[in-house]
Amino acid sequence: MRPVAAMLLVLAALTACAGERPPPGRPATYSPEASVTVTGEPAETKPPGRGELRFEEIARLEQPVAFAVRKGDDRLYVAEQTGRLRTSGGDTVIDLSREVSGGNEQGLLGVAFHPSGRWVYLDWTDAQGDTHVTEWAFDGARATGRRDVLTQDQPYANHNGGQLAFGPDGHLYIALGDGGSAGDPHGNGQSLKTWLGKILRIDPRGGRPYKVPEDNPFTGKEGAKPEIWAYGLRNPWRFSFDRDTGDLWIGDVGQNAWEEVDHQPAGSRGGENYGWNAREGKARHRGAKSREMVDPAIVYSLDEGGNCSVIAGYVYRGKKIPWLRGRFLYGDFCAGWIKAAPADRLPDATEVGKVEQLSSFGEGPDGELYALSLQGRLYRIEPG
16 A cells, blocks of 8 residues: 555655655645635735635545546546546546556556547556556446557656646647656756657557657657657646647646746647756756747746645636636645636736645536645635
8 A cells, every 4th residue: 555645745746856855844634624725816906706716526536636528428537646537426437556556656647538539548657667658448338448559668756747638639648757866867858869758749549559640840850759749848747728729738847946837839830848957947957048948938936835846727718707717727736826827918827726735627528627636625616
């Protein structure tokens, strides 16, 4: 069994690796009041109906870390780090609990459904700590025909990434961290010879085991992995696509100084270099900034307020909360705050709530948003 204390540090440990600073403080102890605390702008300056959100608990699970929906299916699907894919009603769809590794940043880490709804994909680490992206056929009742689409050896136990998502183009995007340890000792983030420290883009149904899209930025480039879509990432724990614009938002967990959110506009041909390990945030880390490196859209300091690990969310496109439309939600695992920033005025972020041990966000088929807590809660985000 996994040590409980270690599991509660799963995302805080994304920044606390060998040779790095420990996570600030200890994990918060759960209390019902704390888990739904809502904060916002001071009441005397906050416009009525704006600046606050309410978090309604709709399910309790075991260490939920990822969220997905399926075409034509009104159930919500949640990946538990301990190895099970479950519905919000508690039904188990796939159980890898006897196969996943149990390190702080290992286990079942990501889930995505094919746009058709006929296949489901999981990102998980095996007993040796290596990454698998695995496919099952799914008819709404049973998952069958298991096959590995992609595997990646992991040199260390941390920085596994784990996010999976199908983009507006119908291709599968896969997040992989730099391979772990501290400071990217193998230089994976800047190397095009490895998938580590990258977001990949593949067509999992176009071939065996998959097809590389012909318009990937490094297709045909000697010495470069053709699956690579973007690089220079340390640990892209969560990313999302704006359902209206197609923009890509990437939360990249920092090391000792800065957390960052990277932005790739719709229409990009890919190939962006987000700077790690030459840069951390907008600051120098182990090298000078080159012209092709793209600065993050959002940065915040690890020296303030117990921050430790950025959790990227979504641009809100639902209807329940009119003032939130067009705002990008993101949060921090240790500090627990959630902020909303206008997608066109990112520095104008406002704190809109708190969820202890925030592990991920989710987006429903109607554009409404959800928040996951490693303590086991799945929340639907409601107007305050």
